[in-house]
Amino acid sequence: MKKTIRILIADDERYSRDELKHLLEEFPAVQVVGEAESGEAAVMKAIQLQPDVVFLDVEMPKMNGMEAAKSLQELKKVPLIIFATAYPxxxxxxxxxxxxDYLLKPYDEEQLEQTIRRVEKLIGSRKENDISKPSGKLAVEEDGEILYLEPKEILYIYRDEKVSRIITREGDHETKTPLKDLESRLLPFSFFRIHKSYLVNLDYVTRLIPWFNGAYQLEIEGREELLSVSRNYVKALRVRLEL
Structure with a gap:
């Protein structure tokens, strides 16, 4: 049985969204799970809905398609990106x-079918390459040694130039392992990306404090420093914290 392909459509023109949605609904394996009128809304809905694919228009208000694509690449679950635009x-x-892929308006149905077939193959390949769930401890290399850290003891992790710094209840550690790799290994636990460079254990969040321009700061149990929450992640974070 084929996996259902969850798709988010981002286009500031309602007619274009409706047309693409109608065409996509002809494919049995496709489910349009949401629509967005701007790049900023597309990123926010991608965080909430976790689609497999995002169809992005290029020219959109506030945040255009290219800027949205850049932000989507920083998400925990990075969707496949297909640009759908009138600008070659x-x-x-x-x-x-x-x-x-890069589709031009007006849409060519044969080209769209080829795109969906390509998406099916890519998603199938992703599923085959999925690694098994990590063990109960997080193994990280530090100074040539392998440390086994209890995820429940980790407060937060952040990327500092070429190293990832892991802040725990008992002390700090650093590793060259990229933040995205650490995030993937911590998926079964209560971690959430609040910024492109920060991953936080939500079990230790004590306060969410309004900051400026729609951003927030987090207070972490037992720490004096406040962590900045990017605007792109605020709404999804509030949902996770049930606020």
Whole structure:
């Protein structure tokens, strides 16, 4: 049985969204799970809905499609990105953001079918390459040694230039392991990305404090420093914290 492909459509024109949604609904394996009118809304809905694929228009208000694609690449679950636009001149730039495809309006149904087939293969390949769930401890290399850390003891992790710093209740550690890899290994636990460089254990969050321009700061149990929450992650974080 094929996996249902969850799709988010981002386009500031209602007619274009409706047209694409209608065309996509012809594919049995596809489910359109949401729509967004801007790049900023697309990122927010991607955090909430965790789609497999995001169809992005290029020219959108507030945050355009290219900026949205850049932000989507920083999410815990990175969706496949397909640009759907009337502007052919952005194609070269689009593939810098690891776009799966670049469709031009008005949509060619045969080309769209080819795109969906490509998506099915990529998602199938992802499923085959999924690693098994990590063990109860997080293994990290530090100064040539392997440390086994209890995830429940980790307060937060942040990326500092070329190292990831792991802040625990008992002390700090550093490793060259990328933050995205650590995040993947901590998926079964209560960790949440609040910023492109920060991963927080939600079990230790004591306060969410309004800051400025829609951003927030987090207070962590037993720590004096406050951690900044990017605007792109605020709404999803509030949902996770049940606020």
């Amino acid at each position: 001149q952005f194609a070269a730039e689009a593939f810098r953001y690891e776009a799966t």
